[in-house]
Amino acid sequence: MAKLHILHADMDAFFSAVEQRETPELKGKAVIIGGVNLSNRGVVSTASYEARKFGVHSAMPIAQAKKLCPKGVYLPARHSLYKETSQDIFKILKKYTPLVEKLSIDEAFLDVNGCERLYGDAVEIAAQIKEEVKRKTELTISVGVSVNKFLAKLASDFEKPDGLTVIRADDIKSFMYSLDINKIWGVGEVFAAKLAEEGVYKARDIWPYSLEELKDKFGKAGVKLFFLSRGMDNREVKSQGEIKSVSHEETFVDNISNQDKLFAYLFKMSEKVSFRLHSNSLKGTTIFIKVRYADFSTFSRQKSLKVAVNSSEEIYQTAKKLLANDNLLKKPLRLLGVGVSNLCQEGQEQLNLFAEADDQLDQTIDKLKRKYGFNKISRARKLYLNDD
Known part of the structure; x- marks a missing residue:
């Protein structure tokens, strides 16, 4: 049976959470972070969970966000502050394993295989990471734990914010059975529309197709879809030095x-x-x-x-x-x-x-x-x- 050893760690509404930490009066308020400036021609970079309740989300024009959430707190991005905080978080992650693959300023994969004697199993490590990040940075992080990168990423998104979700080998089939097709890596709006023409809306709808059929229909994307729809992913976690x-x-x-x-x-x-x-x-x-x-x-x-x-x-x-x-x-x-x-x-x-x-x-x-x-x-x- 495949072993739980891959973690996907993802900070929760990172930029806005940092601003709420720096200014406690902002906690519980709708905080929207813009780009270099806050002109109405700009776009939202990050919205706090309070702002998301009003329908505000990343990539939305600032002007539209202000219509949806006129009483929100709109702040320019402070990238140097976010970068400094990110460095503190990655120091914590690298304490538990040298195999940390940085995906962005607030997101990473970890391979904790072989670290059990020091820190316990993968789920215990995930819990320790969450506790240490909260204690040292006053921020929350969601962690997904599974047997590969694809499933760990799905898991971390499953219960945000401040979540810890585990997808074990025995759970893969049932988890993928109900998964919307657009949740699969690489399936954007255009590809999802093409799949809908074939009657494909869920990951399970791919299962009747053979690998050859999907390759003929969609090329390399079809090959990836064959494996990912079954929760299969052989990509390794690669540290930056590699x-x-x-x-x-x-x-x-x-x-x-x-x-x-x-x-x-x-x-x-x-x-x-x-x-x-x-x-x-x-x-x-x-x-x-x-x-x-x-x-x-x-x-x-x-x-x-x-x-x-x-x-x-x-x-x-x-x-x-x-x-x-x-x-x-x-x-x-x-x-x-x-x-x-x-x-x-x-x-x-x-x-x-x-x-x-x-x-x-x-x-x-x-x-x-x-x-x-x-x-x-x-x-x-x-x-x-x-x-x-």
Whole structure:
């Protein structure tokens, strides 16, 4: 029987909770955190649970939030304060296991296999983490415990705030049986609509399909769906030190020769790479690209930078030059990829003052994408791909 050893730890309404801690008069009030400023053209970054009762949520325009919750307390984001608090929380997590995979400023996976002699089993460790976080930071954290990352993430979301949910091996089938299909990782609005056309609304609706059928219908997404709908996930928890590079590539159904469309794909992939770098507090000094043609010949190019970067704009602009300047677009492309290597932790790199604005924009967009799905938040450059 599969062993409980994976934890997913997720702070509860992190930004607003920190503000309520710093200003006790805000406890119990609807607190809404905006972006750099609180203009009506901005969007909500985090809403406290009190604000959520009025229908306010992340990514909502500030103007709309004020209509729903006119008496709410609206505050600008204080990222330095949140980062400092996050560091305190991650110190606690790393006390229990060295295998901590940081997903964002307030979220992580832990693998506690082999830590039982020191701290007890996975459920006991989860309870200790919750108690220590509350005692040392005056904040609550929800923890999910299960046999793999996918199920642990589902578990942590199940009973927020301040929850501790366990999905044991014996419970997987019954838990997945009633799970809505859009709760499965990778199933956004567009994919869910396609599945609805097939009569698929719950995870159990996938079970009658064979792996081959799903692969034929939906490609790689269908393969993932086959396994995740059954609660199967073999991804390992990776600590930051194990990450040597971050990359993303896409194989096209039809070879693409249109440069505007290729550059739009390149930007989309640069955003995904930037998202993962920010999530792990990483930057890198080498940008690389990979192309493959219809005859399966494959070429790669790279450029080393003087300062480490993780902003989508810098990754994209460097990759675009590599792609355009080296005659790589002479033939239609079957595959395109971009990545960043020679990584270092944020704060260890040389300063790049011009990248600060890009980083702030990326961090705001990253938080919204993590909450609402990668493809729900777009920038104008990707509108060329509105059919993809």
